[in-house]
Amino acid sequence: xxxxxxxxxxxxxxxxxxxxxxxxxxxxxxxxxxxxxxxxxxxxxxxxxxxxxxxxxxxxxxxxxxxxxxxxxxxxxxxxxxxxxxxxxxxxxxxxxxxxxxxxxxxxxxxxxxxxxxxxxxxxxxxxxxxxxxxxxxxxxxxxxxxxxxxxxxxxxxxxxxxxxxxxxxxxxxxxxxxxxxxxxxxxxxxxxxxxxxxxxxxxxxxxxxxxxxxxxxxxxxxxxx
Amino acid sequence: xxxxxxxxxxxxxxxxxxxxxxxxxxxxxxxxxxxxxxxxxxxxxxxxxxxxxxxxxxxxxxxxxxxxxxxxxxxxxxxxxxxxxxx
Numbered sequence: 570x571x572x573x574x575x576x577x578x579x580x581x582x583x584x585x586x587x588x589x590x591x592x593x594x595x596x597x598x599x600x601x602x603x604x605x606x607x608x609x610x611x612x613x614x615x616x617x618x619x620x621x622x623x624x625x626x627x628x629x630x631x632x633x634x635x636x637x638x639x640x641x642x643x644x645x646x647x648x649x650x651x652x653x654x655x656x657x658x659x660x661x662x663x664x665x666x667x668x669x670x671x672x673x674x675x676x677x678x679x680x681x682x683x684x685x686x687x688x689x690x691x692x693x694x695x696x697x698x699x700x701x702x703x704x705x706x707x708x709x710x711x712x713x714x715x716x717x718x719x720x721x722x723x724x725x726x727x728x729x730x731x732x733x734x735x736x737x738x739x740x741x742x743x744x745x746x747x748x749x750x751x752x753x754x755x756x757x758x759x760x761x762x763x764x765x766x767x768x769x770x771x772x773x774x775x776x777x778x779x780x781x782x783x784x785x786x787x788x789x790x791x792x793x794x795x
Numbered sequence: 796x797x798x799x800x801x802x803x804x805x806x807x808x809x810x811x812x813x814x815x816x817x818x819x820x821x822x823x824x825x826x827x828x829x830x831x832x833x834x835x836x837x838x839x840x841x842x843x844x845x846x847x848x849x850x851x852x853x854x855x856x857x858x859x860x861x862x863x864x865x866x867x868x869x870x871x872x873x874x875x876x877x878x879x880x881x882x
Contacts, residue, residue: 627861627862628864631861631864635861663866664864669866670866671864671866671867673809673810673812673867674812674813675812676810676812677812678812678813678816718809718866718867719866720866744810744812
């Protein structure tokens, strides 16, 4: 028995296959989930992957957030289901108010695609236990709307509670406040980030390292040991 | 039938890089004297039936939960035209 991890495909999702592959490489079983399906098929965790769900119409993630699959997911995430949102998935999680803040257009207005250095700030979430706090990793970043914003009060609260999970290092690629690349909810089961760990799981591709793989091995260990 | 207009604007304290880009392009096009541009969204809702307080309340809820992201945006709701049916 291994863990079953769902990957939701919305119209416009791009990285569902890569995410499934990363889950498989980590040793878990990927389960394809469809946006119109309210049923999560008894998965043990869910990844919302990158792309441009519903064409990013209105705001990135704004329409996906109201899809049938999200109704069930929001309910279960609040009850403890581990959920990871990558890029567009992170945007969907903020639109769903499962994570605080939101994403604006990159401050320089350009789409950006680069190998990004990050610091793992919180290695205690469901998705980060295979890292150590303070560890520096390189994973790809590619987005148009990646500028993380929240009000000062929320930012202070996130910092105080250790909920800034990842920070951009050396270079802030999009104007994100306090260099925030990803955050976690209070319980640590819902995590979102803009960079793409699923693209850095094999030495041949991505950044030439496997710095993204621990996301998927972390959740697998948590689920199998549970 | 009535048209209800929902205007959505970034909050004043939120940086608007798109508006800034538009503003910077103006002098190049020969438009002088515009010191700031903010870009927003306008939604025109064609509403069946009377736009009474209950309907406006529903539209307000729709704007707050969907059309605007109140983390970064403000919105206004106004009724633009009311065609009175059969007086």
